[in-house]
Amino acid sequence: MTALAPLSLSTPSLTSRLAALVAAKPIGPQDYRSAALFTLDALANALAGRKTAPGAILLDWAAAEALTTGREAMLLGGLTHILEVDDLHRASVVHPGCVVVPAAYALARRRKTRGHAFLAAVLRGFEACCRVGMAVGPAHYRIWHNTATCGPFGSAYAAGDLLGLDHAAMTHALGNAGTQSSGLWQFLETGAMSKHLHAGRAAEAGLLAADLAARGFSGPPHILEGDKGFFKATCSDAEPERLLADADAPWQLRLTSIKPWPSCRHTHPTIDAGLSLAPRIGNRKIERIQVATYQAALDVCDRVAPRSEYEAKFSLQHTAAAAITDGHIDFDSFDPPARARLAEIAARVDIAAVAPFVHRYPRAWGAHVCVKLDDGTELNAEREHAFGDPENPLDDGAMRAKAAMLLEYGGIAAPAAFIDAVLALADDAPLPDLPPAML
Structure with a gap:
């Protein structure tokens, strides 16, 4: 040296x-x-x-x-x-x-x-x-x-x-x-x-x-x-x-x-909240999914119709649809069959950057998910800290x-x-x- x-x-x-x-x-x-x-x-x-x-x-x-x-x-x-x-x-x-x-x-x-x-x-x-x-x-x-x-x-x-x-x-x-x-x-x-x-x-x-x-x-x-x-x-x-x-x-x-979960971390609060709602849906039809989160998540992961496995990992719409419809997220959640199967639900996902998530970012990466069902029921879940964060390790x-x-x-x-x-x-x-x- x-x-x-x-x-x-x-x-x-x-x-x-x-x-x-x-x-x-x-x-x-x-x-x-x-x-x-x-x-x-x-x-x-x-x-x-x-x-x-x-x-x-x-x-x-x-x-x-x-x-x-x-x-x-x-x-x-x-x-x-x-x-x-x-x-x-x-x-x-x-x-x-x-x-x-x-x-x-x-x-x-x-x-x-x-x-x-x-x-x-x-x-x-x-x-x-x-x-x-x-x-x-x-x-x-x-x-x-x-x-x-x-x-x-x-x-x-x-x-x-x-x-x-x-x-x-x-x-x-x-x-x-x-x-x-x-x-x-x-x-x-x-x-x-x-x-x-x-x-x-x-x-x-x-x-x-x-x-x-x-x-x-x-x-x-x-x-x-x-x-x-x-x-x-x-x-x-x-x-x-x-x-x-x-x-x-x-x-x-x-x-x-x-x-x-194997996707962009910006999708994880939405996935975490969505997974908690999946068991409550039963046989009812999903009419609409609303995701409220922070702006950076939209900047990177606003992708309604991902064209590849990699794009699906950077899609709030696809990951929300997968978590809520399937009740789990794994490597197969992003392959061509999954993208085709979930495309209709993903198209019904609305995303927006809103308070308080915008103001808390980047110290906290949060999201609120609202699922509207065909019988008029609304299911809601919110995460300030997703699974895997130090607060929820x-x-x-x-x-x-x-x-x-x-x-x-x-x-x-x-x-x-x-x-x-x-x-x-x-x-x-x-x-x-x-x-x-x-x-």
Whole structure:
């Protein structure tokens, strides 16, 4: 490692102060345990992502050349984000696990890192990208995909932590992570595969930034607040004060939601409310479904007639129809037969952004669902916090069950041993290899 000169700044940059804040946070036993569960969720998603068309393309790409650490992070990041059942941090609108865990895992494999050091890097990576995400302001998300733009700060911090970067080098790594930030929502127009590329590149970009900083490669310390920096370029209503707010709050990883259903997280409050109404409908006919939620959900998931499985996962209309009609949501809920069967009901779903959900977002992602039946009955359900949010979490048993489902979907015949090995990281066990046929 080549030491970078200490930073000589008249006023510490936001990036420098973020690096110091994250480094100073204490880690306790339950923090390690939570980080192990989130690592399990991310790796299980990656293994399951192999069994998809985009996953096959990514695997073919990876097999074409020697799998370097950066390419491994890119591959794992892309695979983790394919099935739309990976984690989500509400206040930042970032999926941190698909960026931070792949970068940390790829590098930790190279360095033969043990459990606590690996999990500490994961905690710190989540903290960095989620704090940046909380500061970008709501307008950023209308054009930019926060996981792609804020994610590199998390992968850079996690990788830099594993590399033992000092404060100056970490600040440089974060600076070069930020200058690589990119990722636009335009892919939603056609359902293109770019979202998976966003996660993979964010994982790879941060790892590259940290690896270079370890060799003395400098980056812009004012990448966030500078006149030609990240906030100025991409955030018309940035909230820089949120970057460093509540330094003593729990780790952002522990404030991150876990997805129980394989669709865009914006659909989950509607799904959760809809599932609670399904058993009450019986043989009555659904005349109309009204969904009241927040504006970002409409911006991303207003799609009456989805043309593909991926578009269906980004459709409030389809997911509401599926939850209320079928009483369950799984991978088959979005396939061609399901879309055809539910199209008539989906066309009867009205969606609107209304108070109080608009004002509570992004701190709370809520929805109200009203089902109007042919006998004049109205059934109502509301969720301020959907299943999987920290206020309504999956317990350890549900997390294990979800991981087992994903691993079996990914072709892992006996997933229990891998699940146990990942969770043992909380006791400082060695980092397990991924099951055969993955890499």
